[in-house]
Amino acid sequence: xxxxxxxxxxxxxxxxxxxxxxxxxxxxxxxxxxxxxxxxxxxxxxxxxxxxxxxxxxxxxxxxxxxxxxxxxxxxxxxxxxxxxxxxxxxxxxxxxxxxxxxxxxxxxxxxxxxxxxxxxxxxxxxxxxxxxxxxxxxxxxxxxxxxxxxxxxxxxxxxxxxxxxxxxxxxxxxxx
Numbered sequence: 001x002x003x004x005x006x007x008x009x010x011x012x013x014x015x016x017x018x019x020x021x022x023x024x025x026x027x028x029x030x031x032x033x034x035x036x037x038x039x040x041x042x043x044x045x046x047x048x049x050x051x052x053x054x055x056x057x058x059x060x061x062x063x064x065x066x067x068x069x070x071x072x073x074x075x076x077x078x079x080x081x082x083x084x085x086x087x088x089x090x091x092x093x094x095x096x097x098x099x100x101x102x103x104x105x106x107x108x109x110x111x112x113x114x115x116x117x118x119x120x121x122x123x124x125x126x127x128x129x130x131x132x133x134x135x136x137x138x139x140x141x142x143x144x145x146x147x148x149x150x151x152x153x154x155x156x157x158x159x160x161x162x163x164x165x166x167x168x169x170x171x172x173x174x175x176x177x
Contacts, residue, residue: 008044008052008091009106011036015068016086022077023061023070026090036092037062037069046089053088105161107136114165115140115149118157123168123175138166147175 012033015025030036037043037059044055058074071090076082100106105113113126115138124142129151136151149155149168158167 007093008046009094009097009108010046010089011043011092011097012069012090014045014082014085014088014090017079017082018065018070021072022079022082023072024082024085025065026069026071027067028069029089030097032098033064033069036097037071041092041096043073044091045085046091048087048089054085055091057090100161102161103159105159109161109164110138110151110166112164114163116165116167118167118169126166142175 011030012026012028015027017023018025026037028037039059039061041059042056043059045053045057047053057076060072060074060077062069062071064070073082107129110126110129115123115126117123124140124147126138127141127146128139130137130139130148138149138151138156140147140149149170155168155170156166157169160167
């Protein structure tokens, strides 16, 4: 994948056209949709395979609509122009987003993080993030086998983004299962 394509982070999913003027219903995948979808912002379109489809698309107008946002893009002011985008994803450049604060991390960065217990013992490396309706699970490759850790504050007590490590506090016997 070219370096230019790799720098975008997914911030929303285009659900369907809304109205006749080219507005799109977007389900936000960001904590700050008002800033990310603000008029004048540039966004890129990616398909389900993660391939770059279009962009930059400049937001002409936006507003919250129930649990979604309605966006319109400059030079795409008709339902026919946005209909093919249904089900695609909107992505933004990381520089245009608020950087993670201390103790925060982008989910895509977790693969490769070292996992240690509160005593400093290395337990393994995160190999995958599994998204379930009940929350996120981290698949960790340990010295003898893989195991799952819920990505919740009760278990992951510290995130050290610059050191690429997670400090966990697991219940007794969890690694023996």
